[in-house]
Amino acid sequence: MYGHVEIRTLFFASYKELLGTGELQVDLPEGATVSDLVSALRSRGGAFTVLPAAPAVAVNLTYTDPTSLLSDGDEVALIPPVAGG
Amino acid sequence: MTFFAIVREPIDPAHVLTLIGADQDGASLLFLGVVRDHNDGRSVGGVLYDTYEEMAAQVLSEIVEEAARAAGTDRVAAVHRIGELEVGEVSVAIAVSSPHRAEAYDASRYVIEEIKKRLPVWKKERYSDGAEVWVEGRTPKAPDAAPAPQPGASQADGS
Secondary structure, eight states, X not given: OOOEEEEEEEEOHHHHHHHTOXXXXXXXXXXXXXXXXXXXXXXXXXXXXXXXXXXXXXXXTEEOOTTOBOOTTOEEEEEOOBOXX | OOEEEEESSOOOHHHHHXXXXXXXXXXXXXXXXXXXXXXXXXXXXXXXXXXXXXXXXXXHHHHHHHHHHHHTOSOEEXXXXXXXXXXXXXXXXXXXXXXXXXXXXXXXXXXXXXXXXXXXXXXEEEETTSOEEEOOOBOOOOOSSSOOOOTTOSOOOOX
């Protein structure tokens, strides 16, 4: 049996409004990367297709490259362009 | 001591100034970011700031530490407010003190510019005609350096 990873995925601001939710649990095959997660989300169809193909992403509170491997239990946030200050 | 905070209540600039300052410092500098009544030609009635609070606290802490290290002072304080703000209210306060003014100006500028580049905070403007729009921001970049090491980088243990 193949392993899998359970990812807590967070959405904020415009992404949260777009999707109508701030949080989803996403199940991916072991070895999945950040960009695999984004592809899996976009393939859900509907509003998810409006997500950018390569958004900024933070894994466990740190900005992370799209090629990074995900581990079971990771918290991944899709970060819309920031506008603090 | 450096200081950082993400807060929901109004910021008291005078209080932020009390977080810095030392006998060897000849310069104390306070920067305030304030909600203005217009943007891109539209009349703004107020703004809503949203955040990824846990990460924002961590990123703001890193920014403050970087500024302090570069300026050679540990008297750097930064506070960002979240939630609904009216025109004229303070959204961010940055206070720095150092022996001479140049380091204080540099550190203050660094903190506000880095906040705009990478603090996970988002701003929705409410216009006087009732419309609301998320302000087009900047896309933060992952550090160029090697990706963060994966804990237990070797093979996962099956199952």
